[in-house]
Amino acid sequence: MSAQQERFKILFVDDLPTNIKILVEVLKEDYDVICADNGPEALELAEKGPQPDLILLDIMMPNMNGYEVCERLKANDKTSDIPVMFITALTEDDDEEQGLTLGAVDYIKKPFNMAIVKSRIKTHLELKHHRDALQKRTDELAALNSKLEKEIRSREKTEAMVQEHLGYLQDLIKENAFPSFRAASTAGKSSDKDD
Numbered sequence: 001m002s003a004q005q006e007r008f009k010i011l012f013v014d015d016l017p018t019n020i021k022i023l024v025e026v027l028k029e030d031y032d033v034i035c036a037d038n039g040p041e042a043l044e045l046a047e048k049g050p051q052p053d054l055i056l057l058d059i060m061m062p063n064m065n066g067y068e069v070c071e072r073l074k075a076n077d078k079t080s081d082i083p084v085m086f087i088t089a090l091t092e093d094d095d096e097e098q099g100l101t102l103g104a105v106d107y108i109k110k111p112f113n114m115a116i117v118k119s120r121i122k123t124h125l126e127l128k129h130h131r132d133a134l135q136k137r138t139d140e141l142a143a144l145n146s147k148l149e150k151e152i153r154s155r156e157k158t159e160a161m162v163q164e165h166l167g168y169l170q171d172l173i174k175e176n177a178f179p180s181f182r183a184a185s186t187a188g189k190s191s192d193k194d195d
Contacts, residue, residue: 007032008125011052013042013069014087015061023056023087026114027121039064043072046079053128054121059088059099067102074103081131083124087112 009032014020020035027033034052036042039061046052055073059066066086073079085106086099096107105124108117 008053008129009034009050010054010056010121011036011042011045012056013037013039013061013066014056014058016058019058026118030118031121031125038062039066039069039072042069043076043079046073046082047076051079052082054125055082055084056087056121057084057104059086059090059095067098070099070102070104083128085120085124087117 007030010027011034012020012023012027013036014023015037017037020037024033024035034045036045040063042055042057046055057066057069061069066088070084070086073082073084080103083105084103085108086096086104087108087110088095088099089110090096091109096109099107105127106120108120
């Protein structure tokens with residue numbers, strides 16, 4: 001993303017204000033960061049535009065945990081393409097496996113090294129940017145292909161009409177252009193029969 005383009009937008013979801021404050025301080029220089037302290041608010045912020053380019057999601061939250069939030073994000077057509085990174089104190093391999101199985105692109109265990117977190121965020125945002133650019137180009141090519149297919153069908157119809165009219169004209173010419181030749185030819189054939 002060039003400097004002239006809009007900055008990436010990150011949604012950080014954590015129920016602990018201290019965690020939010022720390023991460024926002026570190027990321028706000030490079031990104032537009034919005035925050036939610038619960039699952040329902042996170043789902044609402046993710047769906048309305050402009051949507052975040054990346055979601056950093058805690059797992060252990062009251063009412064709706066991060067797994068459920070991720071599952072709902074991935075089930076919603078409007079939010080399913082937003083990459084989700086879990087940032088959590090859950091350190092068991094089973095927890096990480098569950099998070100990745102639900103569709104998260106990364107799983108970072110607390111306490112974390114901020115330099116590594118920033119590097120992973122940058123990587124996932126670049127990947128999303130390239131995916132979005134590729135999807136946009138694919139959509140443009142699909143629209144162009146559809147337009148070309150319509151043009152081909154239109155030209156095929158026109159050519160079929162031209163061929164039909166050409167056949168009609170050829171029949172008219174055969175029937176009307178040389179009546180004396182046809183009469184002479186017919187007369188010649190009948191005199192041949194007389195011989």
